[in-house]
Amino acid sequence: ILNVEQSPQSLHVQEGDSTNFTCSFPSSNFYALHWYRWETAKSPEALFVMTLNGDEKKKGRISATLNTKEGYSYLYIKGSQPEDSATYLCASLPDSGAGSYQLTFGKGTKLSVIP
Amino acid sequence: NAGVMQNPRHLVRRRGQEARLRCSPMKGHSHVYWYRQLPEEGLKFMVYLQKENIIDESGMPKERFSAEFPKEGPSILRIQQVVRGDSAAYFCASSPTGTGASRRTQYFGPGTRLLVL
Numbered sequence: 001i002l003n004v005e006q007s008p009q010s011l012h013v014q015e016g017d018s019t020n021f022t023c024s025f026p027s028s029n030f031y032a033l034h035w036y037r038w039e040t041a042k043s044p045e046a047l048f049v050m051t052l053n054g055d056e057k058k059k060g061r062i063s064a065t066l067n068t069k070e071g072y073s074y075l076y077i078k079g080s081q082p083e084d085s086a087t088y089l090c091a092s093l094p095d096s097g098a099g100s101y102q103l104t105f106g107k108g109t110k111l112s113v114i115p
Numbered sequence: 116n117a118g119v120m121q122n123p124r125h126l127v128r129r130r131g132q133e134a135r136l137r138c139s140p141m142k143g144h145s146h147v148y149w150y151r152q153l154p155e156e157g158l159k160f161m162v163y164l165q166k167e168n169i170i171d172e173s174g175m176p177k178e179r180f181s182a183e184f185p186k187e188g189p190s191i192l193r194i195q196q197v198v199r200g201d202s203a204a205y206f207c208a209s210s211p212t213g214t215g216a217s218r219r220t221q222y223f224g225p226g227t228r229l230l231v232l
Binding site: 004032034036041042043044045046049089091101102103104105106107108 | 118119146148150156157158159160163170171173174206219220221222223224225226
């Protein structure tokens with residue numbers, strides 16, 4: 001994998017359903033994986049920064065896992081609420097070399113929670 | 116503690132004009148990053164600056180684009196002689212001082228939407 005890929009591109013779920021989506025990233029020269037939550041016309045909001053293989057982070061009903069060996073992260077939302085509707089972005093940060101401060105973003109997963 | 120501020124939020128320019136986008140980082144942050152989102156694309160890195168220094172401009176187009184982060188005042192992204200292809204959302208992010216922390220979370224502003232007619 002050369003780029004950061006996110007799937008699905010968009011997702012509609014009913015209120016109360018749990019859901020998850022995927023971020024794939026280059027596993028070589030890896031330093032950190034960032035998740036952001038982005039509502040239209042607002043600033044992307046930092047959710048998690050993950051660095052270690054096997055990392056699990058949780059913030060309320062949202063959690064994320066990280067597998068650096070195979071280059072993927074999952075974001076889970078338990079009991080989705082309408083206010084969870086947003087685009088969820090992931091971005092990888094390389095360990096060293098040119099561009100080691102550049103976040104490389106996926107195109108995002110747009111989540112719509114239907115009341 | 117105010118977040119990252121960007122202005123203007125929307126900017127309309129005619130082809131050939133100049134666009135100036137401003138970014139005020141979070142208080143205490145001395146690292147600033149600019150990203151661009153073209154239609155149907157993800158956010159793409161443009162430039163990374165510290166006070167009075169450009170650290171990495173590898174993502175910036177070689178012509179017409181420049182960035183600065185003076186000792187006093189906001190960071191400025193300047194686009195000269197804009198063309199229609201410059202129409203995009205431009206986002207600024209900041210992070211705290213220090214090597215370790217600066218490579219962890221980048222805090223984003225709400226972006227400036229540039230439309231070139």
